[in-house]
Amino acid sequence: MADITPTELKQRQAAGEKPTIIDVRETWENEEARIEGSRNIPLNELPGKLDDLEDLKDQEVIVHCKSGGRSASAKAFLTQQGFGNVRNLLGGMQAYQQA
Incomplete structure (x- = not known):
């Protein structure tokens, strides 16, 4: 699946969509700034959270x-684990804040 731009994500959010967003930054980074509605799962904890994410395998997941x-890296890992629609937010939080 193609990655997503910050502008596209913000447009979808402005239209009332609530996509599944996983923030793979460390907890302290998430506490400094976060995308509304996102779920914080630091990258190194992702393998241990797969059971919690099982119901998302067939849904769009934005990391x-x-x-x-x-x-x-999170997108590659989740794709290998059978997640079929994982999209990376291009430029990350830095680009999202500037969009």
Whole structure:
């Protein structure tokens, strides 16, 4: 699945959509700034949370971090685990805040 731009995500949110967003930054980073409605699961904790995410395997899941690197790893990992519609937020939180 193609990744998503911050502008596209903000447009969808403004239209009332509530996509599933997973923030793979560390907890302290999430506490400093977060995307409304996102769920914080630090990248290193993601493997241990797979059972909690099982019901999302066939749904769109948007992953993000600070700039896109960790979330690219999260996307690859989730895809390998059978998640069929994982999208990385291009540019991460930095780009989202500027969009």
